[in-house]
Amino acid sequence: MVRFVNHLAVGFAAVKEVTGNMLGDKKVTVVFVLGGPGSGKGTQCANIVEHFGFTHLSAGDLLRAEIKSGSENGTMIESMIKEGKIVPSEVTIKLLQEAIITSANDKFLIDGFPRNKENRAAFENVTNISPAFVLFFDCSEEEMEKRLLGRNQGRVDDNIETIRKRFKVFIESSLPVIEYYNGKAKVKKIDAAKPIPEVFEDVKAIFAPYAPNAA
Template sequence: MGTVLDAATKDANGSLLTDKKVTVVFVLGGPGSGKGTQCANIVEHYGYTHLSAGDLLRAEIKSGSENGTMIQNMIKEGKIVPSEVTIKLLQRAMNESGNDKFLIDGFPRNEENRAAFELVTGMEPTFVLFFDCLEEEMERRLLSRNQGREDDNIETIRKRFRVYMESSLPVIEYYNSKGKVRKIDAAKPVEEVFEAVKEVFTPSNAEVAA
């Protein structure tokens, strides 16, 4: 099975990178697992475009567009933004980037997101980069870096962990069953974690090489 997908025949609306081979890597891990730091390293060393679903939603709200107003209202009402809305924002960002290699960070957040992404785009990730870290270590990191923020209290942090465990782990288990998960021990120092990441992304690795 090829690991780099041809979007030309698979995109549901015919607009996404229609003449390129596209590499998509989902980046998953709990709050405080160091995803953002490592994504920045991957972008710098391997030329990927880093897309954060949360950042795209916030940018759309800030733009004042009709779509952004709808997203903002849904969030205010405590509703979950439909997967298709987030996926369309991801597709647009991929199109506009001019790149053909993407890190999608913090998405899919749950099984429904995952299924919708594959249905709407016709693509699966080349692999899933999973930053595995003990809850105690993530808790320690969040408490040390978020001092003074409203969301740095232990109850809120533990609630975020519970949501992550309940929602994201089924996604990781699904892709693991397909042999697509590359698990990284994220509890180690940043430099050591990136050494492990480099082993996954090295061009000699047939899983990743375009």
């Protein structure tokens, strides 16, 4: 565990064709991306979408849209985010499932989920997805904090107190997910502290098989 605590930003991507009952007859390719707060996964997702034709589904964006809808779930989600807590799996899985079903695309980049062991188990049980590999973004807490405080997006979770709560939740909940996949030899680590273009060069090497002109 110590070797991971010193590198708090984590990201993973898992690729798998889905053919289960969740989507009926629709066959899709799903890539999960998970990273510590401020690790740059949103930026890299945008690059992957542009170069490899995936539809980007951000678990965080879907949750924030639910908050804006004023629903009962939205009120609960807002309260949990302010406390730096993780939203129940069934809520996020339902939002992701609806987004996949209603999209015309068949390649999806999902970031921000799963974030803990229970998330992972629930998603695998519902979708029958077993990750093909894990993309691990490595970045220091100091760098992530600097990025979050500098982006000034006006989000409820972009203040120093909540940011540090999110770091704590990340260490306690998400690192075991990385350890689980590391035990299966499915982790590929990328240095997320490097400049964005350099990080994407590493990402492109992983996603090369999904390029439009790939055989």
